[in-house]
Amino acid sequence: MTELLVPAMPTTPLERVRWALSDGWVVARRGLIHWVRNPVMVVYQLLWPIMMVMLFGYVFGSAMVVAGGGDYREFLMPGLFGQTVMFGLATTVMVMTTDASQGVTDRFRSMPMSQSGVVLGRSFSDMVNSVLELVILVGCGLAVGWRWHHGFGKALAAMGLLLLLRFALIWVGIYLGLIVTPEAAAAAWAPLFPLTMIANTFVSPSQMPGWLGLLAEWNPLSATVGACRELFGNPGWPGESWAAQHAVELAIAWPVVIVAIFLPLSVRRYRRLDR
Amino acid sequence: MEASTHALMAEGLCKRYGDTTALDGFDLAVRPGTVCGLLGPNGAGKTTAVRIFSTLLRADGGRATVAGFDVARQAAQVRYRIGLAGQQPAVDEILTGRENLEMWGRLYRLDARTARRRADELLERFGLSDAAGKRAKHYSGGMRRRLDLAASFILAPQVLFLDEPTTGLDPRNRNEVWKSVQALVAAGTTVLLTTQYLEEADRLADQIAVIDSGRVIAEGTPGELKSAIGGDRIDVVTRDAAGLAEAVRVIAQVTGAEPETDPDARRISAPVRDRIGALTGAARELAEAGVEVEDLALRRPTLDEVFLHLTGHHAAAVDPADPAGRQEVRA
Numbered sequence: 001m002t003e004l005l006v007p008a009m010p011t012t013p014l015e016r017v018r019w020a021l022s023d024g025w026v027v028a029r030r031g032l033i034h035w036v037r038n039p040v041m042v043v044y045q046l047l048w049p050i051m052m053v054m055l056f057g058y059v060f061g062s063a064m065v066v067a068g069g070g071d072y073r074e075f076l077m078p079g080l081f082g083q084t085v086m087f088g089l090a091t092t093v094m095v096m097t098t099d100a101s102q103g104v105t106d107r108f109r110s111m112p113m114s115q116s117g118v119v120l121g122r123s124f125s126d127m128v129n130s131v132l133e134l135v136i137l138v139g140c141g142l143a144v145g146w147r148w149h150h151g152f153g154k155a156l157a158a159m160g161l162l163l164l165l166r167f168a169l170i171w172v173g174i175y176l177g178l179i180v181t182p183e184a185a186a187a188a189w190a191p192l193f194p195l196t197m198i199a200n201t202f203v204s205p206s207q208m209p210g211w212l213g214l215l216a217e218w219n220p221l222s223a224t225v226g227a228c229r230e231l232f233g234n235p236g237w238p239g240e241s242w243a244a245q246h247a248v249e250l251a252i253a254w255p256v257v258i259v260a261i262f263l264p265l266s267v268r269r270y271r272r273l274d275r
Numbered sequence: 276m277e278a279s280t281h282a283l284m285a286e287g288l289c290k291r292y293g294d295t296t297a298l299d300g301f302d303l304a305v306r307p308g309t310v311c312g313l314l315g316p317n318g319a320g321k322t323t324a325v326r327i328f329s330t331l332l333r334a335d336g337g338r339a340t341v342a343g344f345d346v347a348r349q350a351a352q353v354r355y356r357i358g359l360a361g362q363q364p365a366v367d368e369i370l371t372g373r374e375n376l377e378m379w380g381r382l383y384r385l386d387a388r389t390a391r392r393r394a395d396e397l398l399e400r401f402g403l404s405d406a407a408g409k410r411a412k413h414y415s416g417g418m419r420r421r422l423d424l425a426a427s428f429i430l431a432p433q434v435l436f437l438d439e440p441t442t443g444l445d446p447r448n449r450n451e452v453w454k455s456v457q458a459l460v461a462a463g464t465t466v467l468l469t470t471q472y473l474e475e476a477d478r479l480a481d482q483i484a485v486i487d488s489g490r491v492i493a494e495g496t497p498g499e500l501k502s503a504i505g506g507d508r509i510d511v512v513t514r515d516a517a518g519l520a521e522a523v524r525v526i527a528q529v530t531g532a533e534p535e536t537d538p539d540a541r542r543i544s545a546p547v548r549d550r551i552g553a554l555t556g557a558a559r560e561l562a563e564a565g566v567e568v569e570d571l572a573l574r575r576p577t578l579d580e581v582f583l584h585l586t587g588h589h590a591a592a593v594d595p596a597d598p599a600g601r602q603e604v605r606a
C-alpha cells in the first residue's frame with residue numbers, strides 16, 4: 001500500500017449512476033444500522049401509532065362527529081397516516097444535523113464519493129423507515145375497524161401518495177438539517193405538530209373558523225389525506241371546497257412543487273456549506 | 276502549467292466571518308512530496324485554510340490549487356486526490372471502529388474485500404484492534420482521533436491535510452501518527468499539517484509557515500526558523516529568590532545573551548547556540564558561584580517565544596495597530 005491512489009473517476013453518465021447507486025447503498029445501510037441499533041427509537045416508533053390510535057380513536061374520537069356522516073375511526077386513519085408521514089420530517093432533520101455536528105457531513109463532502117449518493121442513501125433509509133411506520137399503523141387501523149373499500153389497487157395508490165409526500169419532505173428535511181443546529185432540530189416538533197393539525201387530519205376544515213379552515217384546506221397534508229380518503233373509500237370526502245374536490249391532483253402537485261423548490265436549495269446549500 | 280510544480284498553492288486567500296477576518300491575504304506554496312507545518316496560535320486561521328484547501332469552504336478572495344486543480348472550480352478533481360483529518364474527529368458514533376473504516380473505504384471506491392483488509396491493517400497500526408468491534412461512541416477521545424486519522428489514511432492520497440493531528444494523544448500514539456505520516460511522505464504524499472507544537476513541526480516538516488491573524492508572517496525550514504529566533508533555550512530555576520541576581524549574571528556570561536527573568540517562578544531563560552557547552556558551563560559556573568539550583572534544563576522555544584520574536588507581540592494579545600509584515604526567514 002505504498003502507491004499513491006487516485007480513485008477511478010466516473011467518465012460516462014452510466015458509470016456516474018452506478019457509483020451514485022453504490023455510494024447510496026453504503027449510506028442507506030448506515031442509516032438502517034443506526035435505526036436498528038437505537039432500541040429506544042424502535043420501541044417508540046412501534047408504540048407511537050398505537051398510542052395515537054387509542055388517543056384520537058377513543059379518547060377524542062368518542063366526542064367527534066364526522067362532517068357528512070360516517071365512522072370517526074374510519075375518518076381518522078388516513079389522517080394518522082398523513083401525520084406520521086409529516087413527522088418523518090423531524091427524523092430527517094435530526095439525522096442531518098447530527099451528521100453535520102459530528103463532522104460526518106464534512107467527511108462526506110471532502111470525499112470523492114458521489115454527492116447524490118449521500119442524498120439517495122438518506123432518502124432510501126428514511127423511506128424504508130416510513131414504510132415500516134405505515135405498515136404498523138395500517139395494522140392498528142385494521143384492528144380498530146378501519147378498512148379500504150375500493151380494492152387493493154387503490155389502497156396501494158393511496159400508500160404511494162403518502163410516500164410521495166414523504167419523499168418530498170425528505171428534501172425539506174435535508175435543507176433544514178443543513179441550516180439548523182441539533183438543538184433547533186429537537187424543537188422541530190413544535191411547529192410540526194400544529195402543522196399536522198391545521199389540516200383535514202382530525203377534523204374537517206369546514207368545521208373550523210373561516211380563516212383557519214382556508215389554511216387547512218390548502219395545507220399540502222390535506223391534499224394527501226383527502227386523496228387517501230377518496231382512494232380508500234373512507235368518510236369525510238369530498239369536502240365542499242375546490243381544493244378538497246381535487247385532492248388527488250393536489251396530492252401529486254404539492255410534492256412536485258416541494259421537490260422543485262427544496263431540491264435545488266438543498267443541493268446549493270450542501271455544496272457551499274459555510275460552517 | 277505554473278501551478279502544477281506545487282502540490283499546494285494559495286495566493287492571497289481571504290475569508291471573513293461577519294466582522295472576523297479569518298484569512299487575510301494567505302499565501303503558501305508547498306512542493307510535492309514534502310511536509311509543510313502550519314504553525315499558529317488559536318484563531319490564527321489554520322483550520323480555515325485547511326477547510327478551503329479541502330473544498331469544504333469557499334474563500335471570499337484569492338485562489339488556491341491542490342495537485343494543480345483549482346479548489347473552487349475543480350472541486351471534484353481535488354476531492355479525488357486528498358485525505359483529510361479535521362480538527363474535530365469525524366467518526367460515526369453508532370458504527371464500530373471497523374464498520375467506520377469499512378464504510379469510508381467503500382466510499383473511497385474500494386471493493387468490499389479490500390476495504391475490510393485495509394480497515395484491519397489500519398486498526399492494527401493505530402492500536403485499535405482490540406476496540407475494533409466496539410461502537411465509536413464508547414471510544415476515548417484519543418481513540419476517536421486515531422480512528423479519524425486512520426480514515427484519512429485509507430488511501431495514500433496525493434495530498435493529506437491534518438488539522439492538529441496529535442492534540443490529545445499520548446506520547447506513544449503521537450509517535451505512531453508521526454511514523455505513519457513519514458511513511459506516507461516517503462511514498463510521495465504531500466502533507467499540510469497544522470499544529471501548535473513547535474516540536475511536532477520540527478520533527479515532521481520540511482518547511483514551516485508561521486501564521487498569525489490570517490496571514491503567513493514567516494516561512495522557512497525548521498533550521499532557518501530556529502536560528503532566526505536564536506535556537507534552543509536554557510532554563511534555570513533557583514531554589515530561593517536571593518540567588519536570582521547571581522544566577523542572571525552567570526547565565527548572561529555563559530550564553531552571551533541577555534536572559535529573561537520571571538521573578539515569581541524564580542526562572543531565568545536565555546537562548547543558547549552551543550547546547551551542551553551551555554549546559555555544562557552553566558552547571559559548573561552556578562555551582563562555583565554558590566547558587567542553589569532547583570532545575571536546569573535545555574528546551575525548545577515555545578510557540579509564544581517564536582511569536583514574540585517574529586511579531587514583537589505575544590500570541591494571545593494581537594495588536595491590530597501593528598500589522599505584522601510578512602518576513603522571509605532565510606539563513
Ligand SMILES: Nc1ncnc2c1ncn2[C@@H]1O[C@H](COP(=O)(O)OP(=O)(O)OP(=O)(O)O)[C@@H](O)[C@H]1O
Pocket residue numbers: 274275292295296297315316317318319320321322323324362
Ligand atoms: N464558523 C465560524 N463562524 C464565525 N467565525 C469563525 C468561524 N470559524 C472560524 N471563525 C473565526 O475565524 C478565525 C480563524 O479561525 P480558525 O478556526 O481558522 O483558527 P485556528 O487557527 O484553526 O485556531 P485553533 O488553533 O483554535 O484551531 C477565528 O477568529 C475564529 O473565531
Ligand SMILES: [Mg+2]
Pocket residue numbers: 321322323362438
Ligand atoms: Mg483550528
